Amino acid sequence: MKIYWIRAQAPRRVLALAKHLGIEAELVEKDVVTGELKAPDYVALNPNMKVPTLVDGDLVLWESSAIMAHLCIKAGSDMWPAQNPAEQVEVLRWLSWNDCHWSPAVGPFYFEHIVKATFGIGAPDRESLRKKAPDLLKCAEVLDGHLENRTYVACGRLTIADFQLASMANYWRESEMPLEPFPHIARWIDELKRIPAWADPWPTEAAAQSGRAQHA
Template structure:
């Protein structure tokens, strides 16, 4: 299997961690987003959206992080990341969808304004008015996740799942984006648990970090 990634992409880190947990070997191909390699015809032929990650398994090409996480997890005969029981699987799917619809969009303005735009546009100051308007949405989604984590160690029970890998991905940049989670102790403990997984550590280490 080939996996096209950018090493600083949270979604790519989540997919890499999933593959390591289920011990699925990958041939990793780097796409330099900052150099515009995602717009080259050769890459657009793989993913017309011009985004990473992309998984290629023989003739089968798969893009969209959630789909890739589900595909990789399903390759594990022990079902460690995606149990086969219908209710458990539906619960994981629910939180994956919530991450796409609510959690990541609530984090995105802070990461974009305080980290990505700074990297791409240099001295441009963050739009603090936008961030002030975005804070209430972030508070709401964080409170929902904090409440869910009062029920179990991980989002969908006492075992890590692809829901945890997905939801813990963007928060790797919370310190650089000055996102304050100090009012949410369960969320902080959960993030530490996911980010401390050996498979996550390898996937996000060294060159995987984006300098603020």
């Protein structure tokens, strides 16, 4: 099994899950700056020219939620409830809510503060973020209310929905997301950070260099 990644939020949740489940995979870091995501051999795997991408035998998967479900099935983990249709629906609800509402709301803050800093593409545009705050506050009210009496987002336990929703919100303080009025979201994020694989999902430098060398 191979997982192609860069240091960004979608690969982060896949790498964290693989590490949490103890799944052995070759972790291949791609270089965005030199255009490796646009190389013909990579485009043949992922025509979106994004990461993560998983290759497991003849199976090629992109989209992090699908990859996470596959990893859970491989590991027999109920973080994706493969044997429980009702719980699948519950997890899917929050994956969909993330993609349609939460991610677009937190994404601009994450991009301006984290992505720009990671790839050296300029200072954050705080003026543009002021206009984005109302959407974030609206979504945060929904999530905070849901988490008031819950430790996890779905099914009463840790699922891939937690990793999906937290991947950008994890950086809410560094990204200056206005989430201070939402204590249940802050508690939920801080509790996830107690999970070792979530707190430190990235491959060691030696492992990353090994993955790059094998595909140079």
